[in-house]
Each structure stands twice: as structure tokens, then as C-alpha cells.
Amino acid sequence: MQNILQMKGIVKRFPGVLALNGVDFTLRKGEIHALMGENGAGKSTLIKVLTGVYQMDGGEIYLAGNKISIGSPQDAQNNGISTVYQEITLCPNLTVAENMFIGRESGSWVQQKEYEKRADEILQKLGIPARSGQQLGNCSLAVQQMVAIARAVDMECKVLILDEPTSSLDDKEVQMLFDLMRSLRSEGVGIIFVTHFLEQVYEVSDRITVLRNGELVGEYLTAELPQVELVAKMIGKELDELSSLHEVDETKEEKKEIFYEAKDLSSSEAMPFDFNIRKGEVNGFTGLLGSGRSESVRAIFGADKVNGGTVKINGQQVKITKPIEAMKAGIGYLAEDRKRDGIIAELSVRENIILALQVMNGFFKPISRSESEAFADEYIKVLNIKTASRETPVGSLSGGNQQKVILARWLLTHPDYLILDEPTRGIDVGTKLEIQKLVLKLAEEGVSVTFISSEVEEMLRTCSRLIVMRDRHVVGELTGKDLNQEQVMKTIAGGEAADEQEK
Amino acid sequence: MDEKMIEKLKSQKTYRREPLTDTQLLMTITICIFMAMYVLAMVFLKGGFLHPQQVFDMLNDNASLIIVSCGLTIVMIGGGIDISVGAVTSLVVMSCVMYLNNGGNIFVSILLALGIGLAFGLVQGFLISYLEIQPFIVTLAGMFFARGMTTILSVNPQKAAHEGFAKLREVKIEIPWLGYYAKNGNLVPARMELGVVVAFACLIVIFILLGFIRLGRNFYAMGGNQQSALMLGINVKKTRFLSYVISGVLSGISGYVFMMHTGAGNATNAAGMEMNAIASSIIGGTLLTGGVGNVAGTFFGTLTLTTIKKIVVSSGLREPWWQSITTGGMLCFFILLQSVVLGYRAKKKKA
Numbered sequence: 052m053q054n055i056l057q058m059k060g061i062v063k064r065f066p067g068v069l070a071l072n073g074v075d076f077t078l079r080k081g082e083i084h085a086l087m088g089e090n091g092a093g094k095s096t097l098i099k100v101l102t103g104v105y106q107m108d109g110g111e112i113y114l115a116g117n118k119i120s121i122g123s124p125q126d127a128q129n130n131g132i133s134t135v136y137q138e139i140t141l142c143p144n145l146t147v148a149e150n151m152f153i154g155r156e157s158g159s160w161v162q163q164k165e166y167e168k169r170a171d172e173i174l175q176k177l178g179i180p181a182r183s184g185q186q187l188g189n190c191s192l193a194v195q196q197m198v199a200i201a202r203a204v205d206m207e208c209k210v211l212i213l214d215e216p217t218s219s220l221d222d223k224e225v226q227m228l229f230d231l232m233r234s235l236r237s238e239g240v241g242i243i244f245v246t247h248f249l250e251q252v253y254e255v256s257d258r259i260t261v262l263r264n265g266e267l268v269g270e271y272l273t274a275e276l277p278q279v280e281l282v283a284k285m286i287g288k289e290l291d292e293l294s295s296l297h298e299v300d301e302t303k304e305e306k307k308e309i310f311y312e313a314k315d316l317s318s319s320e321a322m323p324f325d326f327n328i329r330k331g332e333v334n335g336f337t338g339l340l341g342s343g344r345s346e347s348v349r350a351i352f353g354a355d356k357v358n359g360g361t362v363k364i365n366g367q368q369v370k371i372t373k374p375i376e377a378m379k380a381g382i383g384y385l386a387e388d389r390k391r392d393g394i395i396a397e398l399s400v401r402e403n404i405i406l407a408l409q410v411m412n413g414f415f416k417p418i419s420r421s422e423s424e425a426f427a428d429e430y431i432k433v434l435n436i437k438t439a440s441r442e443t444p445v446g447s448l449s450g451g452n453q454q455k456v457i458l459a460r461w462l463l464t465h466p467d468y469l470i471l472d473e474p475t476r477g478i479d480v481g482t483k484l485e486i487q488k489l490v491l492k493l494a495e496e497g498v499s500v501t502f503i504s505s506e507v508e509e510m511l512r513t514c515s516r517l518i519v520m521r522d523r524h525v526v527g528e529l530t531g532k533d534l535n536q537e538q539v540m541k542t543i544a545g546g547e548a549a550d551e552q553e554k
Numbered sequence: 555m556d557e558k559m560i561e562k563l564k565s566q567k568t569y570r571r572e573p574l575t576d577t578q579l580l581m582t583i584t585i586c587i588f589m590a591m592y593v594l595a596m597v598f599l600k601g602g603f604l605h606p607q608q609v610f611d612m613l614n615d616n617a618s619l620i621i622v623s624c625g626l627t628i629v630m631i632g633g634g635i636d637i638s639v640g641a642v643t644s645l646v647v648m649s650c651v652m653y654l655n656n657g658g659n660i661f662v663s664i665l666l667a668l669g670i671g672l673a674f675g676l677v678q679g680f681l682i683s684y685l686e687i688q689p690f691i692v693t694l695a696g697m698f699f700a701r702g703m704t705t706i707l708s709v710n711p712q713k714a715a716h717e718g719f720a721k722l723r724e725v726k727i728e729i730p731w732l733g734y735y736a737k738n739g740n741l742v743p744a745r746m747e748l749g750v751v752v753a754f755a756c757l758i759v760i761f762i763l764l765g766f767i768r769l770g771r772n773f774y775a776m777g778g779n780q781q782s783a784l785m786l787g788i789n790v791k792k793t794r795f796l797s798y799v800i801s802g803v804l805s806g807i808s809g810y811v812f813m814m815h816t817g818a819g820n821a822t823n824a825a826g827m828e829m830n831a832i833a834s835s836i837i838g839g840t841l842l843t844g845g846v847g848n849v850a851g852t853f854f855g856t857l858t859l860t861t862i863k864k865i866v867v868s869s870g871l872r873e874p875w876w877q878s879i880t881t882g883g884m885l886c887f888f889i890l891l892q893s894v895v896l897g898y899r900a901k902k903k904k905a
Contacts, residue, residue: 125787140785142778144576144845145771153775154787161766184572189899 053080055115055241056101056132056210062109063096066439070096072265073110078210078241083232085244085252085273088262089285089451089479094245097262098212101243102134103127115209128155133203137215139195141202143188147174147181151202173201177231193224197231204235211235212243217251229255247479249278261285282480307331309366310499311351311382311468316360318350322523323360326351328468328499333490335502335510338520338543344503345387347520348470351501352377352384378411383461387472387503389450393457396446400438401427403445404459411464430459435485451482458486468499475504487513507539519543576899580839580892581851588858595861599868606732607744612860617749618643618812618824620856623831623838624760625801625808627852630835631764632797633777633844634682634689638696639805640827642674644820645700646809648707651819654716663719667810668803674700675802683795697828704821711820714813723814727751749811756804760849773797777844833881834859837888859884 056078063071071093078084088094099105101112103121112119114130121127127134141150148163148170156162170183179197181190187198196216203211213232217225232242232255244256252259252273259276261268261284268284307329317323324347328334336344349355357372364380371377377384386392394403405423412418418426427441434455438448445456454474461469471490475483490500490513504510510517511534519527519542527542574582595603602608613620622639629636649670650663674696681692714720726745733743764770772793775783784790812824838855840847862884863877 124785128787136785140779140782142775142782142786142845144778145774146575149771149775150786153771154783156768159768161768161771163766182572186573186575188576189573 054078054113055080057113058097058101058110059113060110061097061100061107061112063093063100063105064108068439070265071100071107074262074265074267076260076267077270078243079258080241081236081239082257083236083242083244083255085246085256085259086262087252087259087281087285088268089481092262092285092479093265094262095214096265098134098214098243098245101127101132101210102212128206131207131209132212133206133208133210134212134214135196135199135203135216137218139192139199141187141195141199143186143195145187146183147185147187147190147198148183150187150198151183151205155206169205170201173205174198177201177204177234179231191224193220193227196220197228200231200235204240208240210241210243212245214245215247216244217246217248225251249281252281253278285480310364312363313351314361316350316362317358318346319356319358321346321350321355324525326518326525328501330467330499331494331497332516333494333500333502333514334516334518335504335514336518336520337503337507337510337539342520342543343523344520345472346523348384348472348501348503352382352470354384354386375410378407378464378466381467382470383407383464383466383468384470385454385457385461385472385474387476389454389457394445394453397444399442400431400436400445400448400456401441403456404430404463407460408463426463427459430463434459434462434489451478454478454486455482458489462493466498468501469493470501470503472503473505474502475506475509483509507536511536511539576841576846576896577839577848577851579895579899580841580846581848581854583891583895584838584851584854584858584888588854588861591858591861591865595865595868599865601868602864603868605734607734607742608864610732610744610746610750612857612864613750613753614745614747614815616856616860617747617753617815618808619827619830619834620753620853621756621804621808621811622801622827623834623852623856624756624849625804626828626831627835627838627840627847627849628760628764628773629689629797629801630832630840630842631777631844631847632773632794633780634794634797635832635842636678636689636693636798636801637828637832638674638678638693638700639801639808639831640824640829641697641700641704642671642802642805643809643812643827644823644825645704645707646670646806647813647816647823648704648712648819648821650810650813651712651714652707654714654719655712658716660716660718660722664810667806667813669806671802671804671806671809672799673802674805675799678802679795679798682798683791689798701821704819704823708819709821711818713818720817722748723817747815749814752807752811756807757849757853760800764849769793769796774845777846779845830859830881833885836885839892841892 054077058074058076060073060075061071062073074093074097076097086094086097096105100107101121103123103126106122112121119130121130142153145153148166151170151173152166167183174181174183177197179194179201181194181198187195190198200211216228220228232244236242244252246252256273258270259273259281260270261281263285309327310330312327314325315323316326321343326347336347338344346355350357353371353373353376362369362371369380371380374384395406401423404427405418409418424441430436431438431441436455436459437452445453448456458474474486487509490502494500502510502513515530517529517534517539518525519529519539521543529538529542592603622643626636626639646667650667653663653666654660678692678696681687682689725748727748728743728745730741730743733741736742764773772783772788775786775788776790776793780790813819816823834855835847835852836842836855837858838847838851838853840852859881862880866876866880
């Protein structure tokens with residue numbers, strides 16, 4: 052096959068970090084090429100070099116055999132390299148047709164009618180269910196993404212970069228996107244596909260390039276690389292660790308004292324439920340998205356308005372209606388949406404870490420600078436947070452490391468009970484493993500942990516008891532032998548296959 | 555599956571019109587409310603509202619407001635704000651009056667007005683777009699500067715005593731068939747000032763610019779999502795710069811029109827005009843967050859604002875504060891209405 056794009060020995064430095072160290076990448080005509088790696092492996096940096104957002108510090112880029120230099124996103128577009136980002140980079144207030152043609156028309160007058168005609172032709176050809184005259188903001192996210200692709204295709208792109216295009220789409224929409232990708236492939240477009248989802252890589256890609264720590268691990272044919280090996284190459288560790296994290300000794304679990312107990316606890320968002328957790332136990336809420344998992348733990352932490360129910364901690368009745376009361380009672384809560392409820396991007400790693408402790412101490416007892424520096428250094432080391440320094444703004448860290456910073460924040464308050472809501476979402480396999488290990492280590496030290504994750508497998512590995520939710524109600528509790536994927540699915544589905552089909 | 559979908563699309567195309575865009579929807583609401591309000595005024599208050607001259611009076615009094623509102627609409631569609639427009643208008647009036655009174659030439663005085671507006675637009679646009687300073691701060695500074703300059707030129711009101719200019723002021727467009735018969739039986743034709751013609755010319759030019767010219771659509775793109783606009787290949791800095799330049803030039807024109815209407819320069823001229831212009835744009839369906847709006851809406855926004863003031867006065871509430879209070883209420887009402895309508899749309903889309 053013919054090479055359309057070749058990147059040779061790409062080097063990119065950031066202050067204190069070597070983000071890309073001599074990476075090679077080759078894209079052939081008419082192939083879907085997955086670019087894989089953990090967070091911080093250098094995928095995004097490589098893409099940004101290719102699209103002209105970053106300037107490379109070394110290396111060469113060839114397009115169809117000719118050496119090119121890319122100084123800006125416009126340069127990349129003029130060379131036929133188009134990118135569709137995870138966040139839609141179109142204007143929701145304009146029509147579909149305008150979004151496809153704005154910024155690249157010639158002449159001063161807008162040929163609205165002609166744009167709409169051409170847009171309709173392209174939309175029909177690509178099978179995109181949108182009308183050219185529709186306001187873009189009224190289309191679904193998937194369609195908006197497809198319009199972005201249609202724009203790229205109409206610009207006669209030779210290289211199409213899809214950066215995490217599927218993360219906000221549902222299964223049906225993903226299939227529509229894949230169909231579109233396949234039909235573009237047959238027309239000879241080279242597609243670079245960046246994603247976290249392994250199954251999607253195997254479903255649609257022809258070839259895989261793996262990066263790790265800014266270096267090239269290798270390029271493989273998808274058909275010849277088993278999934279297990281791909282993961283091993285991405286994290287660079289043996290996989291055995293993943294499968295056998297812990298074994299639960301049930302008799303031991305029974306003997307532990309109950310730390311937290313709630314009866315008929317309800318909030319503005321959560322229906323009444325009963326819940327308890329023992330000292331040193333790891334349990335979890337599972338269920339489909341929207342089943343009420345997060346709402347329940349938010350009620351425990353007092354994050355939403357608590358409406359009723361009694362709560363006992365160590366056998367004593369307490370009242371928890373606000374987060375600060377929960378924190379004083381020894382409860383920590385790592386929120387689901389780390390960008391909204393977690394990090395403060397402009398503050399440094401150190402400031403983010405001491406935040407919860409400072410709040411608990413009260414603002415009239417400030418933590419001294421040297422003390423906070425010591426805390427920050429300690430947890431950066433313990434949790435292996437990859438940051439240039441403790442004064443680096445958190446916003447510039449990768450997702451996994453941001454999550455570790457928030458974890459450090461809660462660990463610093465020495466909680467007796469830690470609630471982790473989706474702590475591993477959107478972070479790489481290696482860090483996921485580290486977080487899972489940390490949870491088990493905490494439990495050994497006597498900390499109770501409630502763990503929520505969309506990946507059932509992950510919960511089965513870490514939890515000794517699973518509370519299953521459906522439609523905002525607790526529908527089951529699984530322990531011991533019942534802790535397997537099949538049983539969880541059955542409980543979620545209510546033991547009937549009918550529910551599955553309805554979905 | 556694809557074929558099915560295409561079939562479906564085709565059938566939809568024939569039976570269904572595209573739903574209104576946000577801009578069109580908000581504009582339609584404003585026009586409807588204005589019409590309803592005016593008709594109600596005609597029915598219940600009668601008096602002046604029954605004469606077409608009432609409309610022309612509203613236009614004559616507010617021609618300059620309409621012009622600055624056009625500029626402000628452009629800036630707001632682009633996601634910015636320009637609060638210097640009233641002060642620049644006032645500075646232009648004072649400068650031109652003094653120039654004419656010192657034996658100036660009418661043609662040069664028009665150039666002077668345009669020049670002052672352009673200068674403000676260029677400097678403010680440069681500071682905002684290329685040095686990336688907050689538009690509110692820059693135009694606030696511009697406002698103080700222009701007000702200060704006006705007072706330096708003359709603390710006392712200056713009446714334009716230029717002969718040629720006096721003649722120009724007297725030029726009125728008379729429309730006999732819209733006139734009425736006075737008590738003595740003479741026909742009093744409806745009168746429209748030259749400024750209104752200028753205002754309509756500005757409206758038409760800006761309407762075409764926003765709807766059919768590339769630059770105009772770029773304003774919408776920039777206001778809709780600045781980052782996206784950049785990614786779509788639009789020169790955002792230049793686009794933003796031009797929006798302030800246009801607003802500046804329109805302030806200059808507005809100043810001249812204001813002078814033709816009042817015939818005198820005064821340090822307190824056009825006080826609060828920027829706020830009335832913002833209110834007109836918002837009532838006309840322009841969102842402060844950018845990306846949505848249209849000058850046709852702005853025109854009706856201005857008329858709505860003026861009509862409500864007239865209604866207040868005609869109802870016997872002659873104290874000036876009643877006008878402010880109703881304007882405030884109106885603005886609140888329209889903003890609430892917009893957020894409810896757009897919120898309902900977003901909800902419907904989700905479902």
C-alpha cells in the first residue's frame with residue numbers, strides 16, 4: 052500500500068518533560084490506523100504536532116513523499132490534514148451548511164443556496180441524517196460530529212484525524228460513525244483513530260501504533276495482535292497483576308465492625324435506600340448509567356439536599372446534610388466529574404492537595420507553607436504523580452495524574468471512609484491499576500471504601516460486596532461466589548431477558 | 555439502513571419547512587409583541603397613536619439610537635460589548651457644531667464625524683482584538699475619554715449657527731397621504747427627517763452585511779464559539795477588530811444624525827444612549843452571550859422601547875422615573891422570555 056503520511060523521529064519537549072522522543076508514524080492510503088497509548092504516552096502531542104497546534108523540536112514529516120512543514124492549523128488544512136476533535140469544533144448557532152463551508156469560501160458574498168445544495172449532496176452521499184438548513188445546535192452530538200467529518204471530507208482531506216470521536220456517543224451512533232469511517236476508507240482516505248476503547252479499535256481499525264512514555268513501542272496489524280498483548284504493550288507491565296489482585300476471606304469480612312449505617316436515606320436526587328459498610332471493607336454500587344449509583348453516594352456525603360433517613364457512624368446517630376459535616380465525620384468523596392467537582396485547574400498541585408484539609412481545619416488556622424510543601428511532596432511520591440513540580444497548575448497534568456491529585460487531597464484528611472465515584476474514568480490502564488491497588492491497601496489499613504465504576508470487571512476485582520441498582524432502587528446485593536460478571540448482569544437485568552431487549 | 559434514511563430525508567424535505575433558527579425565533583417574538591403593543595395602544599389610548607405621524611416622530615427622535623444599536627448588535631453578535639457609543643456620539647456632535655460655528659464646511663464636517671468614530675473604532679478594536687484586553691474595560695475607558703473631550707471642547711451648550719447647516723436641517727421628507735387635517739382644515743403632511751433616511755440606509759447595509767456577506771457570517775461564527783471559529787479557519791482577531799471599527803464608524807454617523815435632529819452640542823448629549831442601545835439589541839433578540847441576533851430585530855427593539863415610553867407618558871405618568879422603571883421591567887421581561895423560550899427548545903431537543 053502507498054504511504055500518504057510519514058512522520059520520522061518526531062521530538063517535542065515541554066518544560067521539564069520530553070513528550071515525544073523520536074517517534075515514527077506511518078499512515079497508508081485507505082487504512083484506519085489506531086493510535087494507542089496510556090494518558091501521557093504522547094498521543095495527543097503527536098496529533099497536535101501533526102495538526103500544527105504545537106511546533107515540533109525535531110524530526111521530519113512527509114506527505115505523499117514530499118517533505119512538508121506545518122506551522123499552524125491552517126497549514127495542516129491546506130495540506131489536506133483535517134482533524135475532528137472530541138469536543139465539537141463547529142458553531143452551534145449556524146446552519147449545517149454554513150458550518151461545512153464557513154472559513155473556506157472565496158469571495159465576499161455568501162452563496163447560501165449553493166452551499167445548501169452542495170451540503171445536501173455531501174450529506175446524502177455519506178448517509179448523514181441531517182438537513183443542510185438545520186441549525187447545527189438542534190442536531191444530536193453524533194450528527195454534529197459527522198458534519199465535522201463531512202466538512203473535512205469536502206475539503207479533500209487525505210489524512211483524517213479522529214481524536215476520541217466516540218466518547219460522547221451511544222452504541223448506535225458509534226456504529227453510524229464506523230460505517231462512515233469505512234466508506235471513507237474505501238475512497239482512499241487515511242484515517243488516524245485515537246480512542247480509549249479497545250473493542251472499538253478491534254472492530255474498525257486495520258493497524259495499530261502503540262506509544263508509551265513518549266516513545267514508539269511498535270506498529271502492528273490489528274488482526275495479528277491479541278487484545279491482551281495490546282494492553283501489555285500499552286502499560287509495559289505483565290498482565291498477571293491485573294487478574295489476581297485480591298482474594299476475599301469472607302469469614303474475616305463478617306467479623307469487622309460496622310462503621311457507617313444508613314436507614315431510609317434519601318435526598319432530592321436519590322430514592323430512600325439502606326446501606327452499611329464495615330471497617331476496612333471495600334464495597335461498590337453498580338448498575339447502568341442513570342440507575343442512581345452516584346445519587347446514592349452523593350446522599351451519603353450530603354452533596355445533594357438530604358430529605359430523610361437516619362445515619363449512624365460507629366453506632367452513634369449523626370446528622371449529615373452538608374459535605375462539611377460528612378468530612379468532619381471522617382468521610383471523603385471523590386466526585387464523578389473531576390473537571391466540575393474536583394480539580395481547580397488554575398491552582399497548583401500543592402494547593403489542590405491541601406484544599407480539603409484546609410477546609411476541615413477552618414480558614415483561620417492556615418496550613419503553613421513548609422507544612423503544605425511537605426504534604427505535597429509526600430503524596431506526589433506515594434501516589435507517583437507525574438508533575439514537573441509541586442507548583443505546576445493542575446490543569447496542565449494528564450487526566451490520570453489529576454485524579455491522583457484529588458485522591459491525595461482526600462487521603463491527606465485521613466478519612467475513615469472514602470467514597471470514590473468513577474475514579475478511573477478516562478484514565479489509562481496503568482493508573483487504573485495503581486488506583487485499584489491503592490484502594491485495597493487502604494482497606495487493609497482499616498479504611499472503608501465505596502467504589503463506583505462503569506466497568507464491572509474493575510469492581511469485581513476490588514470489591515468484596517456489590518450493591519446493585521436499577522431505576523434508582525437497590526435491587527440486590529452480591530457477595531462471595533455471586534461476585535461474577537454474569538450474576539451482576541442478571542441482577543441488573545432483573546433476572547429477565549426481557550429487559551435486555553427493551554434496551 | 556442508509557437508503558432508508560435518505561428516503562426519510564427526502565420525504566421530510568418536501569413536507570416540512572426548517573424550524574426557525576434561534577435568531578429568527580427571537581426576532582419574530584419581538585416583532586409580534588411590538589405589533590400587539592402598538593395595536594393595544596391605538597385601541598385604548600387613541601390620541602396620537604392613531605396618527606401615522608406618531609411613528610414618524612418616534613423615528614425622528616430615535617434615528618441616532620437606531621444607528622448605534624446596529625453597531626452594538628454587530629459587536630454583541632460577535633460576543634463583545636461597546637459602551638463607548640453614546641459618549642462618542644456626544645463628542646461628534648460637539649466637535650461638528652464647534653467646527654461649523656467657526657466657519658467650517660458641511661462636507662468636511664461629515665468627514666470629521668466619520669473620522670472621530672473611525673478613530674475610536676480603530677483604537678478600541680486594536681486594544682480588544684490584538685492586545686486581548688476586556689472589551690468592557692476598553693470601551694469604558696473610551697467612554698470616559700470621549701465624555702471628557704466633549705467637556706473640554708465646551709462646558710456650555712453650543713447652538714449650531716452655520717447657515718448651510720441650518721438649511722440642511724430644514725430638509726424634511728413630506729408624505730402628504732399619511733398626513734392629517736388640522737383644525738383649521740389645512741393638510742399637515744407626515745414629516746420625516748433626513749436622519750431617518752440615513753438610519754434606514756445603515757439598517758439595510760448592516761442587514762445585508764450580517765446575512766449575506768462573508769464577514770457578517772464570521773461575526774456569528776465567532777460569537778457562537780470562538781474556539782471553533784478559529785478551528786474553522788476564520789481570522790478571529792481581524793473579525794473582532796472589524797466589528798469594533800464598524801461600531802465606531804456608526805457612532806460617528808449617529809453623532810451627525812443627532813446633531814441634525816437637535817441642532818446643538820451639549821456635554822450631556824446622548825447620555826445613557828449606550829444603555830438604551832444595549833436594551834434595544836437585547837429586546838430585538840440579540841443575546842449578550844453572542845452568536846444570535848439580527849438588526850431587523852434591533853430596529854423593532856428600538857421601536858418597542860420607544861413605544862412603551864410613549865405609552866407610559868400617554869397614560870398620564872409624566873414623571874421621568876416611570877419611563878426608567880418601565881424600561882427596566884421590559885428588559886427583564888424580554889430576557890426572561892428569551893431564556894424560557896431557548897430553554898424550552900433545548901429541553902425539547904434533548905427529549
